Structures are given as structure tokens and as C-alpha cells.
Amino acid sequence: MDLTKNEEDYLKALFMLSVEAGTELVGTNHIASGLGLAPASANSMLKKLTDKTLVHYEKHGKWVLTDEGKRIALQLIRKHRLWETFLYEKLEFTWDEVHEVAEQLEHIHSKKLVEKLDKFLGHPEFDPHGDPIPNEKGKYKAVRKLTLSEVPPGAVCKLIAVKDTSAAFLQYVSEIGLGIRSQIKLVDRRDFDNSISIEVDGRQVQVSEKFAINVFVVVV
Amino acid sequence: MDLTKNEEDYLKALFMLSVEAGTELVGTNHIASGLGLAPASANSMLKKLTDKTLVHYEKHGKWVLTDEGKRIALQLIRKHRLWETFLYEKLEFTWDEVHEVAEQLEHIHSKKLVEKLDKFLGHPEFDPHGDPIPNEKGKYKAVRKLTLSEVPPGAVCKLIAVKDTSAAFLQYVSEIGLGIRSQIKLVDRRDFDNSISIEVDGRQVQVSEKFAINVFVVVV
DNA sequence: TATAAAAGTTAGTTTAGACTAACAAATTTA
DNA sequence: TAAATTTGTTAGTCTAAACTAACTTTTATA
Ligand SMILES: [Mn+2]
Ligand SMILES: [Mn+2]
Ligand SMILES: [Mn+2]
Ligand SMILES: [Mn+2]
Numbered sequence: 001m002d003l004t005k006n007e008e009d010y011l012k013a014l015f016m017l018s019v020e021a022g023t024e025l026v027g028t029n030h031i032a033s034g035l036g037l038a039p040a041s042a043n044s045m046l047k048k049l050t051d052k053t054l055v056h057y058e059k060h061g062k063w064v065l066t067d068e069g070k071r072i073a074l075q076l077i078r079k080h081r082l083w084e085t086f087l088y089e090k091l092e093f094t095w096d097e098v099h100e101v102a103e104q105l106e107h108i109h110s111k112k113l114v115e116k117l118d119k120f121l122g123h124p125e126f127d128p129h130g131d132p133i134p135n136e137k138g139k140y141k142a143v144r145k146l147t148l149s150e151v152p153p154g155a156v157c158k159l160i161a162v163k164d165t166s167a168a169f170l171q172y173v174s175e176i177g178l179g180i181r182s183q184i185k186l187v188d189r190r191d192f193d194n195s196i197s198i199e200v201d202g203r204q205v206q207v208s209e210k211f212a213i214n215v216f217v218v219v220v
Numbered sequence: 221m222d223l224t225k226n227e228e229d230y231l232k233a234l235f236m237l238s239v240e241a242g243t244e245l246v247g248t249n250h251i252a253s254g255l256g257l258a259p260a261s262a263n264s265m266l267k268k269l270t271d272k273t274l275v276h277y278e279k280h281g282k283w284v285l286t287d288e289g290k291r292i293a294l295q296l297i298r299k300h301r302l303w304e305t306f307l308y309e310k311l312e313f314t315w316d317e318v319h320e321v322a323e324q325l326e327h328i329h330s331k332k333l334v335e336k337l338d339k340f341l342g343h344p345e346f347d348p349h350g351d352p353i354p355n356e357k358g359k360y361k362a363v364r365k366l367t368l369s370e371v372p373p374g375a376v377c378k379l380i381a382v383k384d385t386s387a388a389f390l391q392y393v394s395e396i397g398l399g400i401r402s403q404i405k406l407v408d409r410r411d412f413d414n415s416i417s418i419e420v421d422g423r424q425v426q427v428s429e430k431f432a433i434n435v436f437v438v439v440v
Numbered sequence: 441t442a443t444a445a446a447a448g449t450t451a452g453t454t455t456a457g458a459c460t461a462a463c464a465a466a467t468t469t470a
Numbered sequence: 471t472a473a474a475t476t477t478g479t480t481a482g483t484c485t486a487a488a489c490t491a492a493c494t495t496t497t498a499t500a
Contacts, residue, residue, distance in 0.1 A: 006457065028478055041458055043479060048456090060466070061478045091336035101330045108328075110321045116311040226487065248448055261488055263449060268486090280496070281448050 005107045008076050009035065010045050011054060014065055015073035025062040074138035075114075080106040081127035081134075082117050088128040089121065095128045095161065095180045130160040130218050146219065148196070149212035153188045157217035164214040173215070176205050184217060225327045228296055229255065230265050231274060234285055235293035245282040294358035295334075300326040301347035301354075302337050308348035309341065315348045315381065315400045350380040350438050366439065368416070369432035373408045377437035384434040393435070396425050404437060 013034045017026045032042035049055040054069035083105040087093040132140035159182045187197040194209035233254045237246045252262035269275040274289035303325040307313040352360035379402045407417040414429035
């Protein structure tokens with residue numbers, strides 16, 4: 001009845017990769033590398049999940065979640081994001097620390113726990129990274145996460161995550177005076193190279209389009 | 221480095237059984253039946269834990285925790301009881317629902333999580349069953365849990381658990397108007413048969429010594 | 441003290457879920 | 471279209487942790 005941690009992780013990976021790729025079908029190697037495993041391992045696990053009718057095999061090496069498989073994946077994502085919200089909001093974890101622990105907590109089996117946690121948190125719709133939290137039925141709000149490069153002049157937004165997590169980039173981000181939850185006002189954008197002027201703590205800063213593409217924000 | 225869920229559960233079981241038995245030494249069969257497993261399974265796991273110097277083999281079929289093994293067991297108990305407290309205090313779980321979920325949550329690996337959870341709960345010293353919560357160093361307050369039969373006349377106490385969990389007994393308990401957290405005033409005790417008079421919600425009730433032995437309370 | 445019962449160990453099997461190496465099929469590319 | 475490359479599968483091995491069955495050692499009892 002209840003799936004193992006590993007089975008659950010495969011279903012979640014398949015869901016995430018298919019959303020990311022914009023197609024239902026995902027190849028064996030793609031799933032394997034997403035989980036950091038050998039293709040042979042993924043192949044045999046996916047065959048097992050096919051027997052359990054959680055995954056469907058399509059032509060040569062392509063896999064799709066069944067409705068039931070998708071339902072389970074969405075519940076897992078729900079749990080993951082609720083736990084991230086809990087760690088961030090209630091236990092003073094920073095946004096970059098929550099994921100690793102949520103990766104473990106998402107596998108706790110207790111329907112009551114999930115529903116009570118959701119209630120305790122006030123039924124949040126987005127996790128600390130700005131990703132939507134599916135409800136009990138698996139439905140969720142459209143993503144409101146943007147990169148800084150998409151924000152219109154005049155808008156005020158808040159930094160919620162970075163795409164590039166290299167030390168060099170993070171160093172640059174903090175030099176500018178930015179961090180998680182920083183308020184950013186987009187002053188204007190130059191058509192010439194799409195570089196932008198932003199206002200941070202009352203100071204005005206110039207950043208390139210490349211920089212702006214690597215910063216995720218929500219408009220406040 | 222990090223132990224598996226199963227290894228952890230063996231260490232905890234060994235600790236709890238040795239406390240219960242009042243002796244450091246615990247036999248193979250005892251540990252096996254405590255975990256609901258075959259003696260052969262316990263034997264091979266305990267040999268493995270011996271290699272890891274978490275357990276020590278003593279003469280014929282008797283096992284003892286090493287200092288390191290005991291340290292780990294106490295940390296596991298700390299986590300278990302902190303989670304039970306969280307579920308009870310923050311998520312509206314009832315006292316009899318917390319154990320099963322805490323059995324899973326205790327295996328989440330994150331030092332930061334335990335310390336932040338402890339802080340969030342206000343550094344509680346006892347869990348919802350009245351059992352003491354070890355601190356980061358494994359130290360804990362002496363147990364303050366009593367059976368109703370040990371309470372002196374005049375004292376006011378609170379029901380925190382029952383020893384006998386049979387349907388018949390629970391039925392009787394609720395008939396008297398008692399439940400978890402009920403206030404009980406001990407009116408007096410008859411020397412003749414150690415039966416007692418208690419006051420519950422202003423009503424006076426007579427109960428036998430056998431009844432009193434099966435009800436755990438804390439003096440308030 | 442001899443025998444029965446209880447307790448503990450060993451050996452061999454099973455399942456989950458990894459891995460590597462060898463192989464086969466599809467897709468690119470020359 | 472033939473060769474090269476990429477992608478996927480099969481077979482066999484490994485580890486963790488359970489199981490059963492058979493065997494041995496210790497303890498209890500007649
Ligand atoms: Mn995450
Ligand atoms: Mn996970
Ligand atoms: Mn418990
Ligand atoms: Mn456990």
C-alpha cells in the first residue's frame with residue numbers, strides 16, 4: 001500500500017522533470033541522472049512502478065506518470081513545500097537550508113500530520129522559494145515567480161531565490177547588498193542592452209541582463 | 221557515519237529494555253521480541269552494531285550499550301519526545317496518536333532541526349505522556365510520573381496516560397468521566413483494600429486499587 | 441543429575457535497491 | 471546509407487535487513 005521512500009522519489013522526479021521539459025514523456029537516462037543514479041537502476045525501478053500502475057511505459061525508453069502516479073507525486077510535493085514553509089516560518093531556517101531537511105520530512109506517512117501542519121501554517125499557497133503548494137486535491141495556483149529581468153519599471157519586488165548558486169554569483173549578489181527577502185525597486189531598463197537600474201535600501205545600482213536573469217523575485 | 225533507521229531502532233530498544241529491566245544487560249530474544257522480530261535477525265544486527273562499537277557483547281547472549289551507543293539512543297529518545305510534544309501542543313494531536321508518527325520523525329537527521337524545534341517548544345522537560353525529555357547532552361529530570369495509587373490524599377493531579385489500554389478499561393475510564401488531561405483530586409484512601417475516593421468535575425467517585433494502578437498522573 | 445525447556449547461533453533464502461559490464465536499438469552525422 | 475554516437479536494456483553482483491529451519495548451549499526441573 002504505502003510506497004517506500006525510493007519509489008516516492010522516483011515518482012516526484014518523473015513529475016518534476018516532465019514539468020521542466022514541458023512534455024509528459026521522460027527518458028530513462030534523464031530520470032536516472034535527475035536522481036544521480038545509474039540508468040540500469042532507474043530502468044528496473046520504473047519497471048516495478050509500471051507493475052504497480054503508477055507509471056506507464058511508452059514506446060522506446062519513455063515513461064509517463066499515470067493519474068494515480070501523478071496524484072502521489074503532487075502529494076509528495078505538497079508535503080515537501082509545507083515542511084519547507086514550516087522550517088522557514090517557524091524554525092528560523094534560512095531559505096537555502098530548508099530543502100535538504102524537507103527532502104527527508106516529505107516521506108513521513110501520516111495524513112493527519114499533513115492536514116494539521118497545513119492548518120497550523122495558515123494554508124500557505126507558496127513555499128519560501130515562491131513555488132506553489134498543491135492542496136489536498138493536488139491543485140495549485142499558477143506560479144508567480146519571475147526573474148528580475150521580467151519585472152516592469154516602477155514595480156517593487158522581493159528576492160526569493162537565485163538561479164545560479166555559484167560562489168562567484170552569490171558573492172556578487174551580497175556585494176550589491178542583496179539577500180533573501182531583500183526589497184528591490186526596478187527603476188528603469190535600457191533597451192540597448194537590457195541592463196537595469198534597481199533601488200536597494202535607497203541606493204541605486206546598475207546590473208546587467210545576465211544578472212537579472214539569475215535572480216528570482218515575486219512582485220509585492 | 222549516520223546510522224540507518226533500523227540500527228537506530230535497535231539502539232533505542234536496547235536502551236529502553238535495559239531501563240525497564242533495571243539491568244544494563246539485555247538478551248537477544250528479549251530485544252528481538254521488543255522489536256517484533258525473529259531472534260536470528262536481532263542477533264545479526266547486534267553483531268553488526270558490535271563491530272561499530274555501539275554495543276558490547278557480554279558472555280552468552282547478553283548485550284550492553286557502549287557509551288557512544290547510549291548517547292545515540294538518548295538523542296533518539298530526545299527527538300521522539302520533542303516531536304510528540306510538537307504534535308500534541310502545536311498540531312492538536314491526541315496523546316494516543318503522537319507515538320506512531322514520532323516513531324517516524326525521530327529518524328530525521330538534522331542537528332539544527334532538533335535544536336530549533338526544542339527552542340520553538342520552549343525547551344520542554346516532559347512529553348505529553350509525562351516522560352522526561354533528555355537535553356542535548358542526554359541529561360534528563362527524574363520521572364515525575366506516578367500512578368494514581370501513589371498520590372497522597374488531598375493532592376490534585378492530572379491524568380496523562382493509562383497503563384492498561386484494553387477496550388474494557390478505556391470504556392470504564394470514560395464512564396467515570398475521565399480522559400486525558402482530566403483533573404483528579406484524591407479525597408481519601410481506605411486502608412482496608414487501598415480503594416480510593418476521587419473527585420472528578422466536582423463529582424465524587426470510588427475506584428479500586430487495581431484501577432488506580434493503571435492510571436498515570438502528574439501532580440499539578 | 442539426567443532430561444526437558446528456553447535461549448542463542450548458524451546457515452541458507454528472500455526482497456529492495458543499488459552497481460558495473462556487456463549488449464542492443466535508435467538517432468545523428470558524415 | 472553506413473558509421474558513429476547516444477540511449478536504453480539485460481545479466482550478474484553487492485549490501486541491508488528480514489525470514490525459516492536446524493543446531494548448540496544454558497538453565498530449569500523432575
Ligand atoms: Mn525544495
Ligand atoms: Mn525525498
Ligand atoms: Mn512515544
Ligand atoms: Mn523508530
